[in-house]
Amino acid sequence: MITYMKINKLHLFILLPIILAGCSPENNAQQENNNSLTVKTEKIIHYNGSYNVGYSGVVVPKQSTSLSFGIMGIVSKIAVEEGQQVNKGQLLAQLNPSNMENTYQMAFQKLQQAQDAYDRLKPMKENGTLPEIKWVEVETGLSQAKSATAIAKRGLDDTKLYAVADGVIGKKSIMVGENILPGVKAFELLDISKIYVKIPVPEDEISAFKKGDQATITVGAITKTIAGTVREIGVSADILSYSYPVKIEVQNSDFTIKPGMVCTVSFATQNNAAGFLISNKALQQDLQGNQFVYVIENNTAQKREVKTIALIDKKILVSGNLKEGDEIIIAGQDKLRQSSLINIAQ
Template identity: 40%
Template sequence: MNKNKIWILTVIIFLSAGYTGCSKSSGKNLNNTAVNVQVKEVTTLDGNEEIAYSGTIEESESTPLSFSGVGTVARVLVNEGDFVSKGQLLATLNEETYKNTYEMTLATLKQAEDAYKRLQPMYKNGNLPEVKLVEVETGLQQAKAAAAISKKSLDDCKLYSPVSGIVGKRSIEPGMTAMPNFSSITIVKIEKVFARVPIAENEIASVKKGDKAKIKIAALNNTEFNGTVEEIGILADPLAHTYKIKIGINNSNRQIKPGMICNVNLAKQNKSEGLFVPGNAVLVDEQGRNYVYAVSQNKTVKKYIKTGKLLKSGVEVTEGLNLGEQIVVAGLQKLVDNSLISIVNQ
């Protein structure tokens, strides 16, 4: 019985070894069948280059509006997306409390004015001490100030737009309690918009104000717009290590809306001394390392590389390749290291 077990175990080990050997051999293209591929040479980049980024559209101006006092919202006269003119009434608060307060201060003011008018002749005739007249005058001034304050509070129950623009956000509804410093309505201007784009810290030095850009917006059927770099941030995002730039875009017909995602190609004068390869030639292994298949005597050589900037024409290679080397750009699916290849199109 023990001999049978030993014999079975030996057979399993033998078969496993044979299967492993076959598996390893199958990955080396031992049947000598050449794989058809296309290749290109590693080159440098000369002249202007468009570098691809992603960004977000934002308004050129944003004006958040809030009521100056606390109160219950009575009416909201605009909706999001409405165009409003400077000075237009947007919303009102319930005025009852403020109106009563104003009427009370007016009554107090009238009383103070009457007292002053009655006592002033007595003071001139010497029948009233000066200190008493000063008290009356002080009371009159206090009443005037109180009336002015209550009138201002009553007027502040109406919210007017200080600028012309589009209602970008409406945060209040009738019946809600409005609070000071709580944005009730936001007015935005979108006749001109900005594409806000994060730029890596190792690339920000090459971006200049006035650089031209092409912006494509997927939400508008990939319509292309022209823009110009107008602002370059000086504070980096501490997590992403990027700087924000703003690219101005004319939007006179208001078809571009804040929040839209855009693809940006930024035209820059190339001064890089690095090498460039097509993006489809770069592969990634299980460890996340980038590599390409170079060509040597009609066979592939797997070469690990380090990459730099992602450009419209390809990827910058900072380490791992030499100028003029041939690399495989098509037919990569069937390749392994040391595969026999046939170049069908250069």
Template identity: 40%
Template sequence: MLFFVHKKEIRNLDQFMRIFDLVWKEMRLYFCSLNYYKMTNYSKLGFATLAMCFFVACSNDKRTEKQEKIIPVKIMNVETLHATSLQNYVGTVEESVAVSLSFSGMGTVEQVLVSEGQHVRKGQLLATLNTATAENSYQSMLAKQQQAQDAYDRLVKVHENGSLPDIKLVEVETGLQQAKSMTAVAKKSLDDCKMYAPRDGVIAVRSVEVGSSAMPGMAAFKLVSIDKVNVKISVPENEIGSVQTGQTASVTVSALNNAIFIGKIETKGIAANAMSHAYEAKIGINNPQSKLMPGMVCKVFLAADTATAEMVVPNRAIQISPDGKRFVWLADGDVAKRQFVKTGGLNDNGIVVVEGLSAGDKLIVDGFQKVSENVRIRINGLEE
């Protein structure tokens, strides 16, 4: 009687021993029937040797199946490049000029002729107050002025005849000048019932309505000029030294489908914010079509004036560890190695690495998602 045991049926040592005992019992019965007792020990030894060969073969097969997989990767050689570095910031668009407009006198608003967002020209009428009181005051002062003028004209002739002392003529002249001054004040109050635009611009805020009360100093409108706008950014104290007036800036506005505008730094603050220790800088941008509007959020990129020697790697190659440290994967022979790095700003080719890499290092740029420390790799290509 013959027994065949396939190697895949032997899963572990216990299972193997159970099969071996079963086979051995059958073999003993077989040999007893043939009276081959003397061959018992030899047969047992031979069968055990044969079975162990199967077991070792199975074990080797399992170890082969458990061998570590080789990860295909693509690398690039780290090189020192002469590139223009970029510092990026978040900015806010502001009007270049903002003027708060208010009435000079008290009164009730009678007309409001403009609305928010409306473009106005210099000298355009914006709103009016009720003029009844101011008109009456002006007419009263005008009448007094005419009365003083008549008195002066008559007394001048009397003075010429020598019948009026000089001191009396001086008093009449003084009264006439006072009357003229009072009339001018009344005329100014009447004119101030009308508000005109002092310059070209856009009505950003309208704070008055018909029937509301106006007070001196109470803002009725906010007039802004957006033919040219400013983009305000906050620059950390460790970077403010590299920011200079006249430096070119690229501004990207997501609200305008990522439109790009070019400007220059016009002002650089010298007083840091007490909380953030950041300095304020403003970028001037021409805005003839009024596309940029106050309040828009944008990304600002400042380019260095000169190119510097830097090690630049693709953004995708930079990984972040659970503790917040940045690292990359390098190919060290046929295994992957983790290398922690310190990064700088962005430039046209990627992100700048200021510490942790050397020229000639083989940086894994594709397939790094599957690698781990000391895992075996196979280089499938070189990225230029």
């Protein structure tokens, strides 16, 4: 028994320094460091001044016209391609004219016959030797022949489709050899000498817009920045996004801006705003749609709700419980929770 107690005391004497060493401040710090998440941070900047309001938009043609044949027939010729510039009156496509040509020739021959009868019997009408009822038949026959010939001529002309205005062929919907019905769209003719940039504006901001407002538009696809003017302000909101369409007119005489291109649109405001400038990388959003950032406090991440005010010089102007000089996390937020231990990357 005495030997057993001595052995236990010896073990306790050996283990005690190890236990105490494990509880030392250095080891505690190391353990905490191992449990922390590495993040990148930046300091926020206080801002008080004017700002621009920005929107995303898409280019749409100022006018789009659907062109179609007025008669049924087989497409025998297509004279233009998609994206081609055309002038008013230019031939776009043609149907096989054989049937209409035959119809016109038959109508024209009947017109000649009716005209010949009219010319031969007119002197008899004038000297009173032709019965009145016979003269009525002659006049009626000539009138009907003229109408039938005009209709046949119009049908023959309708085998050719022409541009109704200057523009660009936006879409071609027919092929050679295709049997096409009247009224079916063959081409889409776009007027893009002036284009519209269409933006969705939230319902709480639409009242600030008026016709004639000036905007700065940047088209990323062609690296071009141009000026535009508000021409149309929608009065009916989209039922899904609760936004109103606003159309901004832009000159496009060189046709470099194409329908479908995505743009950023900026409007200068007369109002000043106060807040904090942060990187867009810092801005987070929870499941309820609330925006927030993580602020560093005592080596922990603290969640602070914010509200976006505007975009300024590629930074986001926000309001919230922040102060100038606060360090906010801009990378490594994926696994963060409220009060998570953090380690700032150097």
